[in-house]
Amino acid sequence: GIQVEQSPPDLILQEGANSTLRCNFSDSVNNLQWFHQNPWGQLINLFYIPSGTKQNGRLSATTVATERYSLLYISSSQTTDSGVYFCAVVRLQGGSEKLVFGKGTKLTVNP
């Protein structure tokens, strides 16, 4: 099946710093999403971005489908950005549309 690798696995920042999280995937995909899991375990979708660039406030994401990677940018980080960021992809195959998750990047933003 398709492999999804995220880096770095852990990231510690001071409030106000910027960061870039990376997601590499092993095959072409039909769907790519970024999620944030907060410290209480809740999973929130951030972006649906199979290709191109999107921005939402301090967060933006870029997917270069031809090179099989996606980047999540967090600018002016805040303590509330802490949590785990997951990249998840779908490759339609045999009628199946499984969303396959990477292992995540654990972000800690210190005040």
Next chain:
Amino acid sequence: DAGVIQSPRHEVTEMGQEVTLRCKPISGHDYLFWYRQTMMRGLELLIYFNNNVPIDDSGMPEDRFSAKMPNASFSTLKIQPSEPRDSAVYFCASSPPGRHSGNTIYFGEGSWLTVV
């Protein structure tokens, strides 16, 4: 909308007992997913339904696990008999028609299962 609703939020049970997790998807969503999250294996898809029909159950770990979706507003994931290695957070998620046109998946808050 209330979002995806899961119950129970927390359950502690003894090995060998039957566990039933419940999910109510968002109204109008025709896809429903069951995921399991552990430290070792991360987030794994167990099974998903489309229009109440199971489409892919290849992630169900073994025969002790079963899932049903008797109607568009309710699904269950059952573990019988439960084992300590089943301890995990079980997430239900749903998404609307036309997923690949840009609609995204919405997760419930999870059911935290501990089997002792």
